[in-house]
Amino acid sequence: MKIKLDENLSRYLKDLLQAEGYDVETALDEGLKGRPDVEVGAAARHEGRILFTLDVEFVDLSKYPPGSHPGIILFRTRTMGLLTVNNFVL
Numbered sequence: 001m002k003i004k005l006d007e008n009l010s011r012y013l014k015d016l017l018q019a020e021g022y023d024v025e026t027a028l029d030e031g032l033k034g035r036p037d038v039e040v041g042a043a044a045r046h047e048g049r050i051l052f053t054l055d056v057e058f059v060d061l062s063k064y065p066p067g068s069h070p071g072i073i074l075f076r077t078r079t080m081g082l083l084t085v086n087n088f089v090l
Contacts, residue, residue: 002050002070004040005017005026005052006027007026007032007034008053008054010086013085017089037063038063041072044070044072048070049070050070051073052075054074054076075089
């Protein structure tokens with residue numbers, strides 16, 4: 001599975017997911033830090049990557065309709081601490 005992590009997810013999550021065998025890139029890796037969501041989404045779509053995100057903007061179906069991208073997974077945890085989010089995603 002090819003995954004793109006948005007800038008709100010820990011950069012340390014990349015190494016953890018790669019250790020599980022996933023092909024992972026981050027928005028930071030590609031110079032997309034601080035760029036608009038549509039650019040991050042377009043990069044993931046162009047690369048054929050499922051976007052992992054904490055950003056609720058990506059669930060706007062008018063901007064990201066099903067079938068227009070490989071997938072978007074929105075993670076929501078009770079607390080947003082680094083370890084909590086990493087463990088939740090894993």
